[in-house]
Amino acid sequence: MDRYSRWVTFLKVLLPLAALGLLSTLFLLSRKVDPDATIPFADREIADRLRDQQITAPAFTGTSSKGDDIFISAATVSPPIGDKPAQAREIEARLEGKRGQMIRMRATQGTLEDKIGRATLFENVVIDTSTGYVIRTDLLTAQLDESAASSPGQVHGNGPLGEFSAGSMEITSENERDGLHIVFKNGIRLLYDPKQPER
Numbered sequence: 001m002d003r004y005s006r007w008v009t010f011l012k013v014l015l016p017l018a019a020l021g022l023l024s025t026l027f028l029l030s031r032k033v034d035p036d037a038t039i040p041f042a043d044r045e046i047a048d049r050l051r052d053q054q055i056t057a058p059a060f061t062g063t064s065s066k067g068d069d070i071f072i073s074a075a076t077v078s079p080p081i082g083d084k085p086a087q088a089r090e091i092e093a094r095l096e097g098k099r100g101q102m103i104r105m106r107a108t109q110g111t112l113e114d115k116i117g118r119a120t121l122f123e124n125v126v127i128d129t130s131t132g133y134v135i136r137t138d139l140l141t142a143q144l145d146e147s148a149a150s151s152p153g154q155v156h157g158n159g160p161l162g163e164f165s166a167g168s169m170e171i172t173s174e175n176e177r178d179g180l181h182i183v184f185k186n187g188i189r190l191l192y193d194p195k196q197p198e199r
Contacts, residue, residue: 054078064147066173068180069096072119072144077112085111085120093119093142095171099179102130103171105140105149117145125151127171133159133182135169147173147180155184162193 059073075090091110095103107121119142127135135157142149149171156165167186173179 062145064095064145064173066147067098068147068173070094070144070147071096072112074110074112085113088112088119091119091121093121093144095144095147095173095180097147097173097180100130101180103149103180103182104128105142107140118143127157127182129182131160133157135182137169142171147171161190163191165189 054076055078056076057073058077059071061072062070064070071092071094073092074088076088078087080086088110089108091107091112093105105119105121105125105127107125108123110119110121112119121140121142122138125137125140127133127137127140135155137151137155138153140149140151151169154165154167155169156163158164164184166184166188168184170183170185172181172183174181
């Protein structure tokens with residue numbers, strides 16, 4: 001056997017043994033995993049999570065008794081505690097009528113009472129419609145299962161005819177034929193803008 005053949009035979013034995021040695025070293029030097037070790041959360045963080053239980057980005061859909069589509073979403077919702085309803089942050093409720101109208105209601109804060117189909121919106125409440133109205137108020141109570149909502153206090157906004165204000169407002173859906181309506185009450189004032197396109 002010549003020198004080259006001897007080297008080949010020698011390397012055929014040496015290289016697999018070297019590879020096996022390297023693998024063994026990796027396993028021997030690796031840290032042991034403790035299956036009973038806890039997730040590294042601080043005690044304060046765990047307490048905060050337990051105290052502030054919430055659902056992130058929930059979304060609900062349904063149909064009202066008048067046949068309108070209902071969509072509700074929020075950034076977070078905290079579950080109800082006792083008599084206190086579920087608390088929602090960055091809440092949005094949308095009604096879509098069968099005739100194509102859409103009314104969207106948004107607020108920074110709100111509450112949800114699922115058993116009675118009610119959503120109460122407060123803090124930066126904005127209502128906008130598919131017909132071009134944008135309305136702002138401090139408080140809006142929406143009875144979504146009946147395609148209805150009301151704002152008992154001052155409302156102001158703008159629309160196709162110009163800027164307006166009123167002492168209160170109601171959203172109704174009397175029947176499928178009439179569709180969704182917004183009714184302003186108690187001292188309505190309109191600043192007519194002839195430049196606005198009439199609808």
